[in-house]
Amino acid sequence: MDSIIIGKIQQYGTILKNDNTEIAYQYAENLQLSVEFTDSFFDGYSFLWLYCHDRDMVKTGVLEFDTTKSVLTLPRGAFEKEGNLYISMCAYKGSEKDMIRIPTSPVEFYITQSLNPQAANAPREPGWEDVALSLFTQIFNHDFKDRTDKVVSDAQAAIDDIKRRLENGEFTGAQGIQGPVGPQGIQGIQGPKGEQGDQGIQGIKGDKGDKGDKGADGVVTLANGMIAFTGDAAGNLxxxxxxxxxxxxxxxDTNNNIYMVIPD
Known part of the structure; x- marks a missing residue:
């Protein structure tokens, strides 16, 4: 968020000081104060910044602190009243059981009177949910981020190593021995009859067969003229x-026997 730096808070141990008292006019909003840590007293701590308009701190508000830029953002509520504005910090470190809490002295600023450009609107108080999230983020970054980052880094390194070893075949063992042959399955149903194939080439001539038995005596019948039977290589008579x-x-006849018809 773009904003304007209107002053500076300097930290010396637990003492806060400013470089300018009169920082802004009444009804301003989202102006910023830079924070300068002059020593290492609060290294490793998380911070909660508060503001109020009286030293008794009857009613306090919370300020958003950007740890990266080291700046405080003052909401509309910080400028709603003319007069003194007090800002202080409370530093936290450790878990709930052994929590270390160190408050600082308040630093005093002055808000000069001005006209309210939104007189019909009620002043807006900062949301405690955002502040709690900001504080949690600071605590996490200080106390857990390094360990969490290491766990994530170690896990990624382990994943990369497993992938590399898989690619190199380190997890592939030798082929095992072949198992026993399983029982033969049941015979399947017979398929449909296929189409008749082409006629094959004629085979070589076979051996001469044995001499057959003597046939029955023939019957001689006279016929006019001479007849003779011949056959060709294709088996035609x-x-x-x-x-x-x-x-x-x-x-x-039906047995393929040939008979000559003799006229009466």
Missing amino acids: YCNYTDATAPPGFEV
Whole structure:
């Protein structure tokens, strides 16, 4: 947040001093004071900054402190009254059981009277939730951040080491021995009949077979002319005859036997 530095608070041990008393006019808002720590008295502490308009501190408000820039931001409530403005700090260190709490002396400023540009609006008090979060952040950064960062860094280093070793195959063991063969499964159902394949090439000629048994006596029947049967390499049977006007007739039974038909 952009703002204007209107003064400086200097710390000497537990004493706070200022370099200028009259810092602003009434009804200002979000102006800043720089804080200069002149010694190491409060090194490692967390800070809670308070303001009030009377030394009895009947009603106090909380100031936002930026530890990085070392500046205090004064809200509207700090400028609502003409007159004295007191600011003090309380330093904290340690856990709840052994908490060290060191308050400082108040430092005095003066708010000069002015006209209220928002007379119809009630003054806004700073939220304690924001202050509590700011204080918690300071305590965490002082007491736990280094240890937390180390835990995160160590965890990331372990993850990186595991990834590297996985990539290098350090976690891959030798292949184990083959297990026993499992039992044979049940036979599956028969698939559909496939299409008939192409006819294969003719095989080589086989050996001559044994001589067959003597057949029954034949019956001689006279026929006109001469006939002869011949076959080709493809297995076709041809009948050759001399009488072109009267070709012989033949029949084939279911057993593929050929009979010559003799006219009556």
